[in-house]
Amino acid sequence: MTIRLQSLWSATAPPGPVCGALEGAQRAQAAVISGGYTGLSAALHLAEAGRAVIVLEAADVGERASGLNGGQVIPGVKVDPDNIEALLGPYAGGRLVATAAAGPDLVFDLISRHAIQCDAVRTGWIQPATSDAALAQLARRAEQWWRRGAAIELLSRREVLQLTGSARYCGGLLDRRGGNLQPLSYVRGLAQALLRAGGRICTRSPALRLARLGGAWSIETPQGSVSAPLVIIATNAYTDAISDELRRTIVAVPSFQVATAPIPTALRSTILPDGQAASDTWHLLRYFRRDAGGRLVLGARGTFAAAPQLRDVQYQYRAVHEIYPQLRGIAFEYHWGGLVAMTRDHLPHLHELAPGLLAGLGYNGRGVAMATMMGRLLARRALGTAVVELGFPVTPVLPLPLHRLSGAAARATIQYLRLVDGLAHLHGRLRARALFKG
Numbered sequence: 209m210t211i212r213l214q215s216l217w218s219a220t221a222p223p224g225p226v227c228g229a230l231e232g233a234q235r236a237q238a239a240v241i242s243g244g245y246t247g248l249s250a251a252l253h254l255a256e257a258g259r260a261v262i263v264l265e266a267a268d269v270g271e272r273a274s275g276l277n278g279g280q281v282i283p284g285v286k287v288d289p290d291n292i293e294a295l296l297g298p299y300a301g302g303r304l305v306a307t308a309a310a311g312p313d314l315v316f317d318l319i320s321r322h323a324i325q326c327d328a329v330r331t332g333w334i335q336p337a338t339s340d341a342a343l344a345q346l347a348r349r350a351e352q353w354w355r356r357g358a359a360i361e362l363l364s365r366r367e368v369l370q371l372t373g374s375a376r377y378c379g380g381l382l383d384r385r386g387g388n389l390q391p392l393s394y395v396r397g398l399a400q401a402l403l404r405a406g407g408r409i410c411t412r413s414p415a416l417r418l419a420r421l422g423g424a425w426s427i428e429t430p431q432g433s434v435s436a437p438l439v440i441i442a443t444n445a446y447t448d449a450i451s452d453e454l455r456r457t458i459v460a461v462p463s464f465q466v467a468t469a470p471i472p473t474a475l476r477s478t479i480l481p482d483g484q485a486a487s488d489t490w491h492l493l494r495y496f497r498r499d500a501g502g503r504l505v506l507g508a509r510g511t512f513a514a515a516p517q518l519r520d521v522q523y524q525y526r527a528v529h530e531i532y533p534q535l536r537g538i539a540f541e542y543h544w545g546g547l548v549a550m551t552r553d554h555l556p557h558l559h560e561l562a563p564g565l566l567a568g569l570g571y572n573g574r575g576v577a578m579a580t581m582m583g584r585l586l587a588r589r590a591l592g593t594a595v596v597e598l599g600f601p602v603t604p605v606l607p608l609p610l611h612r613l614s615g616a617a618a619r620a621t622i623q624y625l626r627l628v629d630g631l632a633h634l635h636g637r638l639r640a641r642a643l644f645k646g
């Protein structure tokens with residue numbers, strides 16, 4: 209049976225702005241390729257600095273990852289702070305850690321400054337631990353953040369049970385800096401804010417060719433062209449032939465979500481009662497939250513199938529039932545997926561591809577806050593902020609070796625990590641049984 213794909217977010221977001229396609233020969237001070245968080249945040253910050261800016265979006269505003277994601281506003285990046293400092297040195301590493309940690313502040317500030325209606329709540333983000341080893345790792349992570357003054361709490365098994373309503377986890381971490389929102393409403397709100405600030409957005413306007421002509425860049429779309437001295441490419445996991453070298457720096461991996469029918473009233477006060485979002489510590493992590501309508505939304509590794517069958521979404525159904533056995537029998541009403549851009553070092557990257565040509569991408573599944581922040585970094589760099597003042601490194605473009613094999617490698621890695629998680633799960637169950645008997 210083929211699954212009907214529809215995202216909960218498109219069913220519940222207020223309409224976005226109506227924008228036409230680019231027509232004729234246009235000029236701007238800056239052109240931004242992408243109508244997602246990175247592109248719109250960059251364009252908004254440029255427009256607020258008085259620049260004439262045009263956004264070119266191949267689809268519609270937020271039609272890709274920015275309108276499809278889990279809406280979890282997560283502080284920081286995937287790599288732990290001490291490891292980043294070890295990798296980049298204490299100065300550059302420390303600045304990157306601080307910049308990424310401030311991502312949620314920027315998101316919630318933009319939402320309040322531009323009155324964006326997107327069900328935003330800053331109730332914190334939970335990382336529940338699936339094993340004792342994972343809990344020990346969370347304790348080390350918490351200690352690193354405490355040294356940097358962050359509001360993080362380590363949670364016992366009982367506290368995780370109280371906050372999530374799941375007995376599946378043996379403890380966890382609560383990061384009070386995080387929160388969650390309706391991702392499509394948020395990206396549409398950024399677009400409205402950009403239009404109010406004087407920016408232009410052209411949808412159904414894929415950038416097909418990019419060339420340097422005289423002192424400016426020229427971008428061609430099917431029905432028009434833009435000439436601008438500054439271009440920002442923010443196409444992330446959906447990067448196409450517009451920049452092949454950029455496309456080869458990331459691996460696009462599918463992630464898939466399901467949303468249940470509204471949770472029965474009797475259970476609602478026990479499942480994530482305080483409204484946090486959670487992402488657990490499996491290698492192929494499961495992320496879950498409630499939406500404003502009281503549904504459980506859960507995401508996990510996705511299917512590579514273009515038209516998913518029932519068997520392709522059983523993984524998500526089983527995850528819901530394993531984490532919340534009390535939800536067995538609940539209907540699943542929405543199914544949808546998107547692509548996540550993974551990088552070799554698990555860090556996002558800001559590149560200067562050529563004079564006046566900037567790019568930012570590679571959020572490794574943590575882009576709600578970080579892509580918004582990357583947009584501001586790109587705008588600041590474009591406005592002339594020196595690299596040392598930026599708070600984020602500008603790195604060379606390093607395409608992955610054998611990138612053409614990355615799809616097959618991603619599939620193989622997913623199968624491998626699934627096996628690792630499966631064995632860890634089995635080990636935990638056998639251990640629990642032995643303890644129970646003992």
Ligand SMILES: Cc1cc2nc3c(=O)[nH]c(=O)nc-3n(C[C@H](O)[C@H](O)[C@H](O)COP(=O)(O)OP(=O)(O)OC[C@H]3O[C@@H](n4cnc5c(N)ncnc54)[C@H](O)[C@@H]3O)c2cc1C
Pocket residue numbers: 241242243244245246247264265266267268270271272273274275276277278279280281282413414415416442443444445446447448450463464465495507545546547548569571572573574575576577578579
């Ligand atoms: C299923 C899923 C769940 C996720 N959950 C979370 C989460 O809970 N929390 C979190 O922090 N992160 C999450 N992420 C990651 C997050 O969504 C992304 O990191 C973030 O949206 C990236 O934003 P972006 O603007 O860089 O890219 P996108 O939103 O993907 O925007 C790129 C845009 O570029 C456009 N484009 C591509 N090529 C061209 C071209 N040639 N011309 C014009 N336009 C072009 C595309 O149409 C697209 O709209 C998730 C991602 C997915 C897919």
